[in-house]
Amino acid sequence: MTGRLEQAPSEVAEPGGQFTAIRFENVVKRYTDFEALRGVNLEVSRGQLVTLLGPSGCGKTTLLRTVNRLIEPSQGTVYLNGQDVEKLDQVGLRRGIGYVIQSIGLFPHMTVLENTLVVPRLLGWDRAKRGARAREMLALVGLEPATYASRYPRELSGGQAQRVGLARALCADPPVLLMDEPFGAVDPPTRERLQDEFLRLQGELKKTVLFVTHDLEEAVKISDRICLMNIGQVEQYDTPAELLGRPKTEFVRSFLGPSRTLLRLSRVPLDGLVEPLGVRVPPFSVAQTAMARDAFSSLLAHGGRVVGVRDERGKVVGMVRLESLLQAASEDE
Amino acid sequence: MQSAWGKLWLVGLLWAGLFGLFAQQALWGHILSALFPSAQTPLFDRETLLSLSLQHLGITVAAGLLVILIGLPLAIFATRPLGAAFRPLLESSVAIGQTFPPVAVLVLALPIFGFGSTGAVLALFLYGLLPVVRGGLEAFSALPADVLEAASGMGYSPTQRLWRVEFPLALPVLLAGIRASLVLILATATVAPLVGGGGLGTPIVAGLAVSNLGFVTEGAVSVALLALLTDWTLTRLEAVLTPWRS
Numbered sequence: 021m022t023g024r025l026e027q028a029p030s031e032v033a034e035p036g037g038q039f040t041a042i043r044f045e046n047v048v049k050r051y052t053d054f055e056a057l058r059g060v061n062l063e064v065s066r067g068q069l070v071t072l073l074g075p076s077g078c079g080k081t082t083l084l085r086t087v088n089r090l091i092e093p094s095q096g097t098v099y100l101n102g103q104d105v106e107k108l109d110q111v112g113l114r115r116g117i118g119y120v121i122q123s124i125g126l127f128p129h130m131t132v133l134e135n136t137l138v139v140p141r142l143l144g145w146d147r148a149k150r151g152a153r154a155r156e157m158l159a160l161v162g163l164e165p166a167t168y169a170s171r172y173p174r175e176l177s178g179g180q181a182q183r184v185g186l187a188r189a190l191c192a193d194p195p196v197l198l199m200d201e202p203f204g205a206v207d208p209p210t211r212e213r214l215q216d217e218f219l220r221l222q223g224e225l226k227k228t229v230l231f232v233t234h235d236l237e238e239a240v241k242i243s244d245r246i247c248l249m250n251i252g253q254v255e256q257y258d259t260p261a262e263l264l265g266r267p268k269t270e271f272v273r274s275f276l277g278p279s280r281t282l283l284r285l286s287r288v289p290l291d292g293l294v295e296p297l298g299v300r301v302p303p304f305s306v307a308q309t310a311m312a313r314d315a316f317s318s319l320l321a322h323g324g325r326v327v328g329v330r331d332e333r334g335k336v337v338g339m340v341r342l343e344s345l346l347q348a349a350s351e352d353e
Numbered sequence: 354m355q356s357a358w359g360k361l362w363l364v365g366l367l368w369a370g371l372f373g374l375f376a377q378q379a380l381w382g383h384i385l386s387a388l389f390p391s392a393q394t395p396l397f398d399r400e401t402l403l404s405l406s407l408q409h410l411g412i413t414v415a416a417g418l419l420v421i422l423i424g425l426p427l428a429i430f431a432t433r434p435l436g437a438a439f440r441p442l443l444e445s446s447v448a449i450g451q452t453f454p455p456v457a458v459l460v461l462a463l464p465i466f467g468f469g470s471t472g473a474v475l476a477l478f479l480y481g482l483l484p485v486v487r488g489g490l491e492a493f494s495a496l497p498a499d500v501l502e503a504a505s506g507m508g509y510s511p512t513q514r515l516w517r518v519e520f521p522l523a524l525p526v527l528l529a530g531i532r533a534s535l536v537l538i539l540a541t542a543t544v545a546p547l548v549g550g551g552g553l554g555t556p557i558v559a560g561l562a563v564s565n566l567g568f569v570t571e572g573a574v575s576v577a578l579l580a581l582l583t584d585w586t587l588t589r590l591e592a593v594l595t596p597w598r599s
Binding site: 088090111112113114115116119121123124125126127128129130131138139142172173174188198 | 502
C-alpha cells in the first residue's frame with residue numbers, strides 16, 4: 021500500500037495526464053448568500069481512493085456532486101478522464117458513474133435484485149446479462165442472492181441496505197465511484213466491517229473513488245490520499261501519513277487534534293516493528309496482520325511494555341516493544 | 354404481478370354477488386314489505402333495482418374516469434418544475450369546484466346539456482376532482498428526497514424518473530385520493546335524477562315526493578352497499594399494486 025502511495029505524486033505530475041481520472045480546475049460554487057466552493061483545484065489519479073474530509077459545511081459534498089452534475093459549478097471546470105463534464109450528456113455521464121449516498125436511497129418499490137440492476141437496465145443490457153451481473157454483485161458485497169434477491173428494502177437492516185447500495189453502484193462496472201458518507205448511518209461495528217470489506221473490494225476492483233466523510237479515522241483508514249477541506253477550499257491534499265505527520269496549516273493541525281499521533285499508528289503495519297521473542301513470552305498478543313495501533317491499544321489495556329505477536333495459527337512468534345511503537349508514531353516529526 | 358391479480362378474485366366474486374342480490378327483485382319486495390307494512394308498494398316498480406344500480410354505477414364510473422384522466426395529469430404537471438407556478442391556481446380552482454353545490458351545477462348545466470346523464474356526469478366530475486388533484490399534489494410532493502436524488506444520480510432521465518420511480522411511489526396516496534373521490538361521486542350521484550340522469554337516486558327522489566319510505570330505503574341501502582364495495586375494492590387494489598409496503 022505504501023509503495024503505491026509513493027508513486028502517486030509522479031502519476032499526477034502532468035496536469036490532466038493519462039493517469040488523472042478526475043480534475044477540478046478552479047471550481048467555484050456561489051449561492052445567493054454564501055460561497056460553498058471558493059476555487060478548488062484537485063486531481064484524483066486513476067484507481068485511487070481519495071477522501072474529501074472536513075467539518076460540516078466545508079463544501080465536500082458540494083464538490084463531490086459537481087462530478088456527476090447534480091450541482092453545476094458557478095465557475096471553473098470539472099474534467100472526467102480529460103473531458104469537461106459540462107459538455108457530456110448529463111444522463112449518460114451519471115450512468116457511467118457509481119453513486120452511493122449516506123441515506124442510501126434504495127428504491128422502496130423494487131426488490132433488492134431490481135434495485136441492483138437499475139443502471140444496467142437503464143443502459144439497455146439484456147435481461148439475462150443484467151440479472152446474472154446483479155446476482156454476482158450481491159454475492160460480492162456479501163449478500164447471498166438466493167436469500168436477498170427478492171426482498172424489499174424495508175426488510176433489510178441498515179448494514180444490508182448499504183451493501184445493496186454499494187452493489188447497485190458497482191453493477192454496471194463504472195470506473196469511477198462517488199460515495200457521500202456511505203457508512204455514516206450505520207452503527208460503529210457495522211461501519212468498521214463495511215469499511216474492511218470495501219477496502220478488500222477496492223483492492224480487487226481498483227476503482228477511482230471519491231469518498232466524502234467527516235470522520236478522520238475513517239479517512240485515515242481507507243484513503244490513498246486525503247483532501248482536507250475548510251470553508252470551500254482545500255487545506256491540504258496528501259497521503260494519510262503525510263497529512264498526519266506534517267500538517268501544513270493551523271486549521272489542519274487543529275482538525276487532526278491530539279489523536280493524530282495515535283491515528284498514524286493505524287496506518288503502520290506491525291511487520292517492521294516485530295522483534296524475536298526473548299526469554300519470556302508476553303502474556304498477551306495481537307495478530308501478525310494487525311496494525312501498530314492495535315498493538316498500542318493492547319499495551320494500554322493490559323498495562324504492559326511488551327506485546328506478543330501471533331501468527332495465523334495463534335502461536336506467539338515475536339514481540340513488539342512500546343518504545344518501537346512510540347518511535348514509529350513520532351517518526352518524521 | 355400475475356399472482357397478484359389472482360388475489361383480486363374475491364373482489365370479482367363480491368361484485369357478481371352484489372349485482373346478483375340487486376337482481377332479486379322479489380326478495381327486496383318481501384323485505385321492504387316486512388319493514389314498511391303500511392306502504393302499498395314498498396318497492397319502486399317503474400324500473401328494476403338491477404337496472405337502476407347499473408345506471409348508477411355507469412354515471413359514477415364515467416365521472417370517476419373523467420376525474421382520473423383530467424385530475425391526475427393536472428397534478429403531475431403542477432408538481433414538475435415547469436408547472437410549479439400553476440399549482441396555487443389549480444389548488445384553488447378544484448377547491449372552488451367542490452364548494453359549488455352539485456345540485457346547483459346540475460341545474461346550471463341543464464340548459465347546456467339538456468335532460469339526461471351528461472349534465473350529471475359533468476357536475477359529479479367537478480365535485481370529485483378535489484380529492485384526486487389534492488391527493489396527487491400531495492403524493493408527488495412528499496416523495497423521499499434521498500430516493501429521488503439517488504434516481505437522478507443513477508442516471509434516470511426526468512421522464513424515466515417520473516414513471517419508474519415517482520409514479521409507483523406515489524401510488525398509495527394517489528389511490529387513496531381516487532378512492533375518496535369515487536365514494537364521494539357514488540354517494541352524490543343520487544342527485545342525478547333531478548336532471549333525468551337516472552340511477553339509484555330515482556327511487557329516493559320519488560320516495561321523498563310521495564312520502565314512501567320503502568322507496569327511499571331501497572335507494573339508500575343500495576347506494577351504501579355499492580359505496581362499501583367500491584371502497585373495499587380500491588383498498589384491495591392498493592394492496593395488490595404496492596406489494597413493497599408491509
